[in-house]
Amino acid sequence: MLDPETQAIPRECGDCPIRHRAVCARCEADELELLDQIKYYRSFEAGQTVVWAGDKMDFVGSVVSGIATLTQTMEDGRTQMVGLLLPSDFVGRPGRQTAAYDVVATSDMVMCCFRKQPFEDMMSRTPHIAQRLLEMTLDELDAAREWMLVLGRKTAREKIASLLSIIARRDAALNVAGRRGPMVFILPLTREAMADYLGLTLETVSRQISALKRDGVIVLEGKRHVTVPDFNRLLDEAGDDSDGGMLA
């Protein structure tokens, strides 16, 4: 496992890989310089907890690289994942003292952090930040509502297909768009994490993945390496309106 400290960390915002998608996306050069002065990086190892629900959280920030999850847990141990944080996603809520959910790094991860108070001060003086944060929050709300349909009404097979299509789509967006041929990606989650995301047990996740493989919807190499020969077929299995595949 790589020492997270050795992962490439941008020195300046200009070099930052998430520059154009994160909460700072709309900032002008001068605004970026101010952010540059108050930002700091933190690295987390796979499995490490960033914050526990209910704990005081005196910073906010963006995922620069790696993956984290937001989860909620009931007293008896039932857990539900409520968010999957990928590079450029924002962590924390301005105007709130404590974390509402557990935040856990699922892979080695680097975050670009700001202490909450300076960030909030800056936000009130820099509409570009608040605007972008509003936009990102509205997108997350849409994603959460999409997920409510998955949790409430889809079958186990549809749930798995939905998760795979979301990961596949997002992966394609991060990499160069329009690559020809079948989609290929690495599952960033264990079977158990998938189960927590989908409101299933890990056994059901395993069975349904096996079934999709048996039916040729996906091809597996090892446990994590997935190839999707026909993305529309996968969307169909997810119960989604197909087409919509190709956006401009």
Add this chain to the structure above:
Amino acid sequence: MLDPETQAIPRECGDCPIRHRAVCARCEADELELLDQIKYYRSFEAGQTVVWAGDKMDFVGSVVSGIATLTQTMEDGRTQMVGLLLPSDFVGRPGRQTAAYDVVATSDMVMCCFRKQPFEDMMSRTPHIAQRLLEMTLDELDAAREWMLVLGRKTAREKIASLLSIIARRDAALNVAGRRGPMVFILPLTREAMADYLGLTLETVSRQISALKRDGVIVLEGKRHVTVPDFNRLLDEAGDDSDGGMLA
């Protein structure tokens, strides 16, 4: 059924019952005056559709009175409610052309609307509006994530108890706080709408309500009038961390 036109509609923002909770909550007198000039009211009858998912939506607005639902529907007819809109809640998304969900008035309802373009112009010039909208959107995101736990991990009985406790709490917040004695409220949803909210069938909703009644968790008069003798008992049935009942 009341003619919605006869419902009391405030003339001026100063008289408005949702003045201090809606998207305009943070506005100063002069800003309010500008909003006053571009606002208009629309009334909807119970059952009426405000917009269909995918349709062009050239306005945004706030629910002034009554209740509306946001729902998503799959091709085969499975539907999932993804939002319950109460007085002061915001409808529509700035910066988007078409509605993402069906919006349906569940009771007679009055909305305070703004054409999208003037509202967006005003938003870019009035940070108070964008600030409040961000805050409201973050609250909605929290509510959506809370709901993901309900949909993904709770039993049918816990789901019903969760819904009842949310309605009870919200009702108590709208009415004068701190009233002593048992909580009493009217269910604003049919059994079918509850089922769509909870990811259940209407039969299961009916059975679980009967069970909660049989076990003395709730008392029913007719189908819709609910009394909760012991709110902590209800929270317990919902699987929520109890206490948290009394906020300052």
Add this chain to the structure above:
DNA sequence: TAGCGATGTTGATCTGAATCAAGGTTGCGT
């Protein structure tokens, strides 16, 4: 005041996913 449609309840049966259980793989530390 009878009839009808929307809404709600309850019972019988079925079924998809959970639970219980037994291995199989993989990768790491020693």
Add this chain to the structure above:
DNA sequence: ACGCAACCTTGATTCAGATCAACATCGCTA
């Protein structure tokens, strides 16, 4: 190279909630 721990798969059985079905209640209109 071995042994252990995480992770994953597959099978047998159970069960919560869906489905299918019948009937009850209420409000409205003719």
